[in-house]
Amino acid sequence: MHGPVFHLLGLSQRAGKAVSGDFAVRQHIARGNVQLLVIATNTSERIKQDYIRMGQSKNIPTVLAFTKEELGSALGKSPRAAVAILDANFARGIGRLLEKGEE
Template identity: 30%
Template sequence: MLGLAQRAGKLISGTETILDELKRKRVKAVIMANDIQDNTAEKVNLATKKDNIPLITAFSAAEISHAIGKKRKVLGLTDVGFAKTLIKRVNEGV
């Protein structure tokens, strides 16, 4: 799903980019590695809670990096459809 979103241009990556785009209300869901540094996790958590943005922490940094072919720990989905589909799949355990 993340690879599809990336190819469609609906995925952004990098902590600072995500935080900036959250302020601009462009991010519909955030995927954060469950093995990320505590201070980064805290920044992302606060930013997502502020605007009630779904935060997915079901994947490791290695899994996220493998899915998109780049070394990343924080991703943002900018499309509602991709966000809803990913959240549904994570909740179902797919």
């Protein structure tokens, strides 16, 4: 997988505008500085619903995309259940590409 979304996820990670890992994602959601929440499709239903509920409570756009392994690979890390994008421009770009169906 080396599509444009994969590229933008990697860029946002290198720019320090993406966080992953359960504690970090939850902390940034609570602070209200997450612009887009990307949840892996193969995350357990309980965790997936928990992230979706948190995103809805803070009015954060939330998308289900990629597997945990693909998200981790895009960020240069181990498998990740969710990635929080902190920058509005990265969030807008990733969101638009996912809406078009590009991965």
